[in-house]
Amino acid sequence: MSDAPPPPPGSLQALKAAHGPRYRWLLLMSVMVGTMAAIMSSTVVNVAIPDMSQHFGLGQERAQWATSGFMAAMVASMLTTPWMLSRFGFRLTYTLSMWLLLAGGLVGGLAHSYPLVLAARVAEGLAAGVVQPIPAIIILRAFGHEEQGRASGIFGMGVVLAPALGPSLGGVLVDAFGWRSIFFMVVPFCLVSLWLARRYVPVTGPGGVARQAGVSLDGWGLLLASGGTVCLLNGLVQWQAGQPLLAAGLLGAAGTALLAFVAWQRRLLQRHRAGAALQPLMDLSLFRCRPFAMGSLVAFIYGTALFGSTYLLPVYLQMGLVLSPSYVGALLLPAGVVLALTIAAVGRLADRYPTHVLVSLGLLLLAVSFAGVGLLSPNTPLVWLVVLTVVSRIGLGFVLPSLNLGAMRGLPSALIAQGSSAINFLRMLGGAAGVSLCGIVLEWRLAAHGASLAAGGPPAPRLNAFHETFAGLAALCVLALWAAWHLQSRPPAPQRT
Known part of the structure; x- marks a missing residue:
């Protein structure tokens, strides 16, 4: 009979003993709910900006800071995740983030001044930034090599549904209850995630080690x-x-x-x-691992192309092809469904095939879809537009569950938390810059063709400007394709915590 003392309550060892082999899935489900809330809060506010601008008497540029402030706070706070996990452990880090996200939602919904709305959005961004690197850390530590792709696929499918469904549901809420209801959307997700965290998220730090109270933050x-x-x-x-x-x-x-x-x-x-x-704050020895360095480059370029195209495509459909907003939403809906299904399927493939092949195939599909948009004209049947958007979402589905695995599987166990924080930071930094870069390139090409986005005028010069901007996105994907091929590395032995 062993005289070893029982593991402390709430520790990783105690929770694994209490819940058995299914525990890793319960842990992943717990953080997935909170991550969905964080991602939803980043996108859903866009549908409320027109009503918010009218309520507070704001110009478009000032109102847009509700999104820009969130993005800046989220990108910066991602770098603090490894320190917080070491200092406070998984459960306290996660629950503090959920409470901050909950408070931001409540304060933003009840605010009677725009500065208070901005403060609430910054608080939500800080919380979202800390939370987003955590699932990748859990997948690489709690799952064996043979299950990491499947776990990434299931997690990715759930996370993709949040930004896909959020704006649609948000539009219904704004029409029925006004812009304040948008902020309250995260409340039920936060409450559920807090309950799940108390049951399944360990109090220990990465690797199941005790929290290190004396760890200082690199201010x-x-x-x-x-x-x-x-x-x-x-x-x-x-x-x-x-x-x-x-x-x-x-x-x-x-x-x-x-x-x-x-x-x-x-x-x-x-x-x-x-x-x-x-x-x-960021261990630069990470970039001595070639797959991680190449994966980081892919992540930055991929974020730029993803967020840039997400902004550019609806503008192109409405102002280039002169389609109504409701028609645009109907055209893009099949692509969202295909994306969720692709992520789930590719997650299983990532357990059996080299991740650099899957990422490269996804980037190739993205490049083909962006280049294909340049061949469209007002006389092209809209079915081809639907096909191209579906192809682009299939490409996204190949990249999303594979990139983190390909970049971080070769890292030492002690650097996994740092690696997840760094690669998420670079992807979101690329995404935050991508929207502005697409806007800059589009305005440059519009000026070169003597066109504008204003109604009237010949459509051909305006379409040419859009097509050249999409060609730039295709070129970015080809550049990322070169880096993605260098993700290949020999998989290490499975690491379990």
Whole structure:
């Protein structure tokens, strides 16, 4: 009979013993609900911006900060996830994020001033940024190599449904109850996730180790990363708004912050290896692993193309092909359904086939779909447009569950949390910049063709500008395809926690 003491209540070991082999799926389901709430909060507010602008008497540019503020906060806070997991453990980190997301939803829905709405959106963005790297950490630690793809597929399918269904449901709520109802959408998800976290999320840190109360946060690194992100996004917005001098100053400040961040992180890493307690916010030794370095490049480009095309396609359909908003929604619906089904199927393939092949195939399909849009005309049957959007979503479905696995399977176990945080940060940074970049390129090509998005005027120059912008997205996907092929590595032995 063993004299070993029982594991502490709420620890990873205790929960695994209590729930048996199914525990890893219960844990994944628990964090999936919270991640769905976080992702839904990032997209659903867009349908409320017109009503919110009218309520507070705002211009479009100021109202758009409800989205931009969320994105900037989310991108910056992603880098704090490894520190929070080590300092507070999985359960406290996750529940604090859910409480902050819940508070942001309630305050935003009850706010009577726009600054308070912005503060609520920033709070939601901070919570969403901390939560999003957690599922990839759990999948790589709690699941064996033979199940990681399936887990990624199931998780990805659930997460994709949130932004797909959120705007549709949000539009119904805005029409029925006004813009405030949008903020309350996350409340039931947060409450359910908090209940699930209390039952299934461990109190221990990554790898099942005890929380490290003395771990300090790299404040200077966070300040440089946050400041650089805000300057980059503002610089792109000002460039799009026709303020080249201000934009150049902000983009220069962003570049300076990036160089200072890299130098500071290298210095901290050297100090930490020499025995200093303070760890860098981003461990740059991650990028010595070629699959991770290439995966990070793919993630940044992929985020730019994904978010940029998500913005560009509806604008093209409405202002280029002059289709009604309801018609556009009906055309895009089949693609959303296909995306969810593809992710679930590709997740199983990722357990049997090399991830670099799956990611490369997905990027190739994306490039083909973007290039195909350039061949459309007002006389093209709309069925071809539906086919191209379906092809693009199949491409997304191949990339989403495979990219994190391909980039991070070769990392040492101790760097998995850092790797998940870094690759999510780069993907979302690319996405946040992608919307502005697409807008900038589109306006550049419109000016080159002597066209505008205003009603009237010959449609051909306007369509040419859209087609050239989509061609740029196709070229980005081809560039990412080169990096994706270098994701290949020999899979390590399964790592379980």
